[in-house]
Amino acid sequence: MKRLHYFMIVFLITGISYAQELTITGMVTEDGTGTPLPYVNVTVKRTSNTTNTDFDGNYSIKVNLGDTLSFSYVGYESEEIKVKKNDSVINVTMSIAPGTLEEVVVTAYGARKAKKSLGYVVSAVSSESISMSRSERRKARRASKKSNKSLNKALSGKVAGLTISNGVGYTNSNSSVKIRGANSVSGAQQPLYIIDGIPVNKKDIAKIQHIDPTKISDVKVLKDKKATSLYGFRAIHGCIIITTHKGNYEIKNNESYEEIVENSFEKVRTSPLSTFSIDVDKASYSNVRRMINNGQQIPADAVKIEEMINYFEYDYKQPKGDHPFAIHTEYGKTPWNKETQLVKIGLKGKEIPQDEIPASNLVFLLDVSGSMDQANKLPLLKRAFKLLVNQLREKDKVSIVVYAGAAGMVLKPTSGINKNEINQALDNLDAGGSTAGGAGIELAYKIAQKNFIKNGNNRVILATDGDFNVGMSSDKDMKTLIEEKRKSGVFLTCLGFGMNNYKDSKLETLADKGNGNHAYIDTMQEAQRVLGKEFGGTLYTIAKDVKIQVEFNPAKVQAYRLIGYENRLLADEDFVDDTKDAGELGSGHTVTALYEVIPVGVRSEYINEIPDLKYTNSEINRNFGDELLTVKFRYKRPQESKSIEMIHILKTGENKVSKDFSFAASVAWFGMKIRKSKYINNDQIKDIVTLAEENRAADNQGYRAEFVRLMNSYQTL
Template sequence: MKNLGLILLFVLTALKISAQEKTISGTVTADFDAIPIQGVNVIVKGTTRGTQTNMDGKYIIKAKPEDVLVFSYIGYKSVSKKVKNALEINVALLVDDNTLEEVVVVGYGTTTKKAYAGTASVVRSEQIKSKRFTNVSQSLAGKAAGVTVINTSGQPGTKSTVRIRGYGSVNGNRQPLYVIDGVPYNGDLSKINPNEIKSTTVLKDSAATSIYGSRGVNGVILIKTHNGNHKIDNNDEYAKIVENPFKRASQTPLSTFSIDVDKASYSNVRRMINNGERVRPDAVKVEEMVNYFNYNYPQPKDEHPFSINSEVVTTPWHDKTQLVRIGLQGKTYKNEELPASNLTFLIDVSGSMSSYNKLDLLKPAFKLLVKQLRAKDKVSIVVYAGAAGVVLEPTSGDHKEKILDALNNLQAGGSTAGGAGIELAYKLAEKHFKKNGNNRVILATDGDFNVGASSDSEMQTLIEEKRKSGVFLSVLGFGYGNYKDSKLETLADKGNGNHAYIDNMQEAQKVFGKEFGGTLFTIAKDVKIQVEFNPKKVQAFRLIGYENRLLADEDFVDDTKDAGELGSGHTVTALYEVIPTGLESDYLKKIPNLKYTKSEVNLNYDDELFTVKFRYKKPDGTKSIEMVHIQSTDISEASKSMNFVSAVALFSMQLRQSKYFNKASVSKVIELAEHGRSEDKEGYRAEFIRLVKSYDNLN
């Protein structure tokens, strides 16, 4: 009886303590300008529980009245706040002016040596050299407290699995974060020579999370090389882009291209800048940077599924030229108005997906989508590694727990048979095809296919055949260091689909939350644009971006030629820089007079700058429909949206090292973006401004 009383006392005490826990929210800003700071680590002191601020500087965390919240961010002084009775705690961080001599920079955060020395296990170079190791992971076995190294096979050169905090975290994907010479590393540790290592420090518990936030929840392994500047191999692949030149309207007045609603380039570039990396020029697709943002075009008012909008202003970076904006706004449907969906998740679970920013990010990202499914929607899951297989047969959206369980059970390992996975996913999607419904395969991968059909050309041939089934495709890229952007873009382009890059949960929420309909429901396919410039008013023009979406002029009226798709609520923006007639320009070279051909300009249409034609097909149609829009010669004062899109285009050209941005400064980008910030409910424009400022500080 006495024991029973003690048990009841313990239970009641535990319930009382649990009941005291409450939800705390707030905003973190910089003290000197009151601008919200994204990515601030908010940790319950003395625990591993924490979160990070979003793009608006906001956070939400559960804590008890006696808890203390610690706010930390690189370059700023950490702040501690007692919870007590507060439900909202706002913090303004001060810039940290402490001398660097007393600070150890270990990644995206700073700490003193004293702060983490007592909770870290250090393996010195002498210990590593004392035995012959084939890779860095094996050198930690038996040398660092709380570190378990699991050899997945006895074969030489195979990867070892590292788990921190003992066997309790062996089950599930618990890969620690590796940081080499201060830079997070996402590659294969077996490629690093153990003899290059000076020391390896293992951070656990609060020492890891206080510095690296949620990324350090599975522990952090800090590797320091003898040289201190280890060059990380980067096997990311991007298609080479040759920038569009100016074309003379008197000789080639037509400009023809396919629309592009992909936005992967922006989130990938954002990831590079936030990681302090050099932005690779070919990773920057101007059209995808521009189309990441919504420009508040009006909804269509006629029988067509999109509205057409245009604007002409003086070019912000060149006062002798004009900037033309052409915008499409797809009709927006509410989620409940969308037809029933037959979705097949095709998920890469190969060994290359084992990193924290791949499969570990993929799972919660897909959960955002699952939570929005309706009873009439069905989901299947196909996975592929060395082979492909079905892990979930078609399951109704009202059985969300079953779908979520299947996602939670996914583990990474093996080679990458992407072609086989695509074959199986389409076979399953076709078997359960919904007539008049939304039939789509959603592929999630880093694009590193290495078994079976794997090259860009093989992928193109495969996916062109599969699109005949009427099943659409969405392609989601994850991770870096081995990211195959060119292959994923090819798949999305040729598979009647779209391509996004998920670098964090914020982006997952944008793709699967705010843009759910556009991601899944196509309202128009094979959308082509052809602009005819009036040579009387336009001496030359240049399409800014869309280099890999160009079409031959005759393709515009050829209904067998594939083009881009437009989803519910999607917008498409295209920009041209125009050189007016009679203006001398360094961009134009003299051309010889033609002997057999004479160009004649129609003297009519004095008030027209250009005519733009659009062709599209209905999602299940085979014959295209044409729309026409005429732009006058009027030059208007730039709208707020025009200022902002100009800022994004200019910054993109700077990153691409373009020869056409007229040496405009980064401060010009910031000025344009500030003038175009306007109403920014989601904070994406504010985030862009902070991104530009961060990039400027890196250079």
Template sequence: MKTITLALFVMLFSMQIFSQEKTISGTISDENGLPLPGVNIIIKSTTNGTQTDFEGNYEIKANVGDVLSYSFLGYKTVEKTVGVASNISFAMVVDSDALEEVVVTALGIQRKPSNLAFSSHSVKMNSNTSNYSRGYSKRSNRKSKNKNSYPNIAQSLSGKVSGLQINSTNRGINQSTRIQLRGSRAITQNNQALIVIDGKIATSEELANLNPKKIKDVNVVKGANGAALYGSQGANGAIIVQTKSGKWKMPKELKKVINSQKTSLVVNQEYDTEEYEEIEENQFENVRVSPLSTFSIDVDKASYSNIRRMINNGQPIPPNAVKIEEMINYFKYDYPQPTNDHPFSINTELVVTPWNKETQLVRIGLQGKTYSNEELPASNLTFLIDVSGSMSSANKLPLLKSAFKLLVNQLREQDHVSIVVYAGAAGVVLKPTSGSNKDKIIAALDKLQSGGSTAGGAGINLAYKLAEANFKKNGNNRVILATDGDFNVGASSDKAMQELIEEKRKSGVFLSVLGFGYGNYKDSKLETLADKGNGNHAYIDTMQEAQKVFGKEFGGTLYTIAKDVKLQIEFNPTKVEAYRLIGYENRLLADEDFVDDTKDAGELGSGHTVTALYEVIPVDTKSDYLKSIPDLKYTKTQISADYEDELFTVKFRYKEPDGNKSIEMVHVQTDKVSKASVDMYFASAVALFGMQLRNSEFCNSTNYSTVLELAEKGRGNDSSGYRSEFIRLVSSYNNL
């Protein structure tokens, strides 16, 4: 009897232990002990999971006895059973057996593949490539003239070959490139991979300058195994390129082996077809000729997270991908909540420019009123999800589904969700469903699979039709489009999409646009859709970014508190000689548009902040940026002396979400230079970094150390860690 009682006690005790939920955290590193971001951690036999952050850290809730699966491309999957310990940290191990393709003879020396045990990637080149920058400039209405008629082939391998690191000291096609294969432990700088083009040793610059259209295939041999092919020259791995016109041919016996490999990884996909609208940097404007500066606000933040993705992947950053205003507005600033009937507060600051002591820096900040989730009106949300073939990769549809689950978990009973998908055609997969039925909504998301072409226009039409049919009066009616922007069936040009969405916004349905993935990301299309659809545009590269967009900024992402928000600044010519707006190049408006209520402008969401920076040249200051202006014959400018203590006047116009007539606010900035606040230090650091990425003529010979110094002064109370992450990104980019 005692034995039975003891057995029951042990069994019950074991069941109690294995039902305890606890938080497991840890740090995952690579084989060199460096933090490994983006490792997938999944509770086995469930869909619950997370990813490591940029420092390799993670946190997940699991029960004792659960099995955690850790996976990352090019590394062996590791399984750990949750026990008493709450910390599980370890280094991943390179999976050299996962990639078995063996190719190539080395410099004419033939080896039998059976004698060579090493890993290799074969990357088939696709001729359908394009420039980093395309489209039309809103300011100049002319096509981009990017001199790079083809992308950098060396950089295109980044992200396609496990462990391949591409470091560039300059940007552009003639950059200085250093290529390393993960696993090289040399502490010297002489550990670059060997480059072989058509059987001859070449430099990394020659590889970078090759036109991808002329390449037949590329084979990458990793690690010290390259020595088996090329001796000591290939000890750090080798990249072997075969061109279409080259006379060098691979031996028949090796071709036979390559064709027979069933487990070889062949990457056959388009790359570097990302599209960005051309940006022409704002110049200094003479106040006597152009005293007014008018622009639309921009709360989009896609540019920063997109740039972050490129830096973390070791990719070059196309200048037209750098939108300084979106970088600045990615971060929160300590502006006070509005205290009057207007939905936002206005804040200004004037300091000496950190990168040019001869000029002054102006910060203009808006703080949108913050509403709690319970205060928001009932929502009629239509998820419009791209399930075409281009969305198949892990950082697209799988990440998209996980991101949308974060949104679904915050819905209330009065909120309703519909789901429309599009590929070769569009269809409804979920009719309006209450937020109280989260399991049904999530089940519909889980069933989504990718395949087919991209009928984006048909999807937009169907989503708006469904949203209008279920329109909630005095509610939040919104379509949330999630895609990589690769529309290739039906209306696909930016202009066609603009006309379509301008017509749809008349329904009173707002639009949020979420971008996913890379390689064929169409930033210009998604920005057009968001701008013209009374919405916002975000780029989601990780679950951490999804949590920011759908978690911390839920209200701002989904609920508009003011639309068509415009700013017009009038500078006092007795105080300011010239000014330039930093960023917002694609948001500039004609001065007369400020009072024209038919002109579209940006929207402000609950809790959103908007920041704009101006660099101004004070009167009687010598500057190389000042341009002489000829005297006017018929026009004489008379300057008023009645406002000697004023630097500028800011006027704001906005409409209520359902209104058609704008409301105006006015704010005056005195000519008083103050010590820079913490937020001013940080905003100026982000602006300067953006200018450097764009190779701006106004950087005044500063380098990344200046950015880091300013950012450190502006770190402040960084509770969410976003400012610290920026500092790490700048440091990483500085070391490339």
């Protein structure tokens, strides 16, 4: 009996030791140089538990004793380390993989081996066997938009173990392709597609199934456990490898951005006023960062220079007195044009301690449609929102509304003290179906209004890739809908996720017209910034309808150009019109605007002469000789409808610019280079990098250092 007890105790101790949970931290660096590597994927093998290193190469992840950590990074050799009993810190050095980046991709997904040496089951189909007859090709072209039979019909019956069945009950449903003998861990057994060495996302499978078989050189089907060693967990249901004749097939990017027409120089004598709405959005910078990190070409319209400048913190002093923000100005030489000067205007919002923020009535409006079924969409969204949930107080309440083909409430209003209940509702979400964004917005606002807190923080937080395709879906429809909802007193925050079908224009329209802000979350580090560090500014508005009007002194300035803010320009008369919507300022937010000015007496290619005016007196008032410009600000308090005006004057004289001034100039310079601006005389990236590097100043979070790294990466694209 004693022996039995002994074995039971040993068994329990052994079981507990294997189930022991540990928190592992560490740093990932490059072998040989010691350079920290940001965004390295750190995964617990055979689980969905994953994280990324931050800007300084640091990571933290919870594991069980005996787990194996896998470290992977594009262009570097992967590393695996088993967690041992006394481990708490695991630092890793990663070696650059041999060959170029292109060779790394080909090695990972297109390794050329003799069929007999692969070590896993392969069914191969030649281009001749999948080619259609002329009449079949003609029919396929006519039906290409209505069916998905072109490739699947060609493969059906020609590959051993491949089962193809059409979707039932949906007009435009995809065929279901299953590989018999492949591993299965769920009912969703769709195989991984790889075309010309590139893995295909689930949302793009329909496009692959429509490919013209005459373009295909061969098709291979893999269906053994060993295949996952080459293609990873995504190939658990088998893998279909397609090679085209040209070898460069691409799935078209379906992202959309509103057209931006760059601001030009305005002559002061005929147009002395410049009026615009503030913009605290920062989405453009994190979106551009994502594109550079992924080696993508950057569309010019994706680059909003004001959002790139405002991504960074600047050392502006806190406001004093009754106004909720302070004003700061300075001017100096323009780094990209020696004939002009640069003016910086900065606002600093008052920081409200979190315990002083009024009770919040938050509605999470979450997109769970099929397009969100990617690692950097719904899974990232869930983890990001948990950061916000962790900061909620007992007096705060959260509701969760989701939408796919239709909209519904999955969590009734729940106190912020019940964090486990809120997080469990997030964990239960799965992606699938079409995208009824309009219906989701209607329901979210209805719930927000029903639970409205007077003098509280009432807000809908929309998280989506913006790909609405059911009901109201156009930018114009969304603008009309959200302008109506704005009257309810409920504010709006838009958080963008994902790539390839990201609809920046739609989310910007919603945030702009919905008294809100817009951010793009590409990593957990960005989620921590938006929903963690900047929680108050993201969710609590201290001033709304904030407008800026600058009047330039014609005795000092010939012409001026506002850098960025193209989508935020206002008519001069809108400045005093309290019915005109403008931007919102959150707790602790900063706003920075740059003007490039051409001083009087300087000849410039950017100024065209205009004839003298017959009826207008163009005589210059010389009584303000030491003033460069006057800045006027108008804003409303969150619960009020009448605006308040502030005035600030920038005078000439000896002026030593700050490091913040020069760093902001470097960000604007880089943005103009990406946009291929006609207003930069010097577009040498090395000079932009030098200016940024020399003016990093206090960079506690490492964002400025990351900006320098991004510019260096951009040089190699």
